[in-house]
Amino acid sequence: TVDSAVPVRGIGSAFEPVGTDVGDRNVLGRVVFSDLGVQPAIADGVPTVIVPMGGGFQEVFTSERPVRTGVDGRLVYAEDGERLFCAARIDRRGVYRDTVRIAYDSAFELITRLGYPQVLRMWNLVGGIIDDNADGLEIYRDFCIGRAEAFDTWAGRVGRIPAATGIGTRGQDVYLYFLAGTPDAEPVHLENPHQTPAYEYPDEYGPKSPSFARATYVDGTLYVSGTASIIGDETVRHGDVLGQTEVTLANIADLIGAENLDRHGVSGGFTLADLDQVKVYVRDAADIPLVKARCEEAFSPDADVVYLNVDVCRPDLLVEIEGIVR
Ligand code: 3HB
Secondary structure: OEEOOOOOOOOOOEEOOOOOOOEEEEEEEEEEEEEEEEEEEOOOOEEEEEHHHHHHHHEEEEEEOEEEEEOOEEEEEEOOOOOEEEEEOOOOOOOOOOHHHHHHHHHHHHHHHHHEEEEEEEEEOOOOOOOOOOOOOEEEHHHHHHHHOOOOOOHHOOOOOEOOOOOEOOOOOOEEEEEOOOOHOOOOEOOOOOOOOOOHOHHHHOOOOOOOOOEEEOOOOOEEEEEOOOEOOOEEOOOOHHHHHHHHHHHHHHHHHHHHHHOOOOOOOOOOHHEEEEEEEOOHHHHHHHHHHHHHHHHOOOOOOOEEOOOOOOOOOOOEEEEEOO
């Protein structure tokens, strides 16, 4: 049994105003939620990704230990000897599959070479996520093929598939950023008993199933994947944004509750009031006030919560929510 009462270690994270000074913090990575996206680079000594998601805030990943930054091909990264942050962009193209596979291959090659083979949390921001690619295949499905091929290739050399987000943007291109750890990181990847594991979705949702777990528990932190109104493998409450918000919140509550943690050998248990650094993705801007009103009832008034107006990975999903619990 993993004890969820251990002191916080590993990677710290915060939402803060864009441009907040790094100060004397050890920063592993900075993701700026902005109107336009930029190729990831080292800026002010920090791996920085500017993503076209709107929002007007930055997500900063920090360490208690000194960090070393680097650039490897098109990847930028920082490491502290225990944990690593890495980011890449894939430029807009007709078909993503091969380039996504190569980007993931390069990332897995980097993290294994540097000694961080445990993948802990991944974010995939996919421009035009529910549009068709040049072959008429939905871009999310195209993306999932390349990612699944890379995970297949690296099975046994990198850790198991972790929590993730796969979400639309307000621009083109695909942005990846992720957290990884040394072999002793021992992440526990969680599933939701009411949802089919995404990596077992039937092929009606695409040629290759999405590669992600519903949550990952590591370093006393529970990373909750992008979660939506899906029961089993099916979207429920079609066309009903409040209904979808309700199902999504219930899915997260079940995922992070004591019963499900216990099932995965993690002690403790959480409620929606424990969730922090919450991102609420809403497909239609006009729905944001309604979704926000419901979320404010569910989350702590002290939680950082942002609302982003982007597409979700299925055309019938109106809302998706992710967050962390420490
Ligand atoms: C993903 O493909 O990584 C993903 C997609 C989602 C939610 C979470 C993860 O819609």
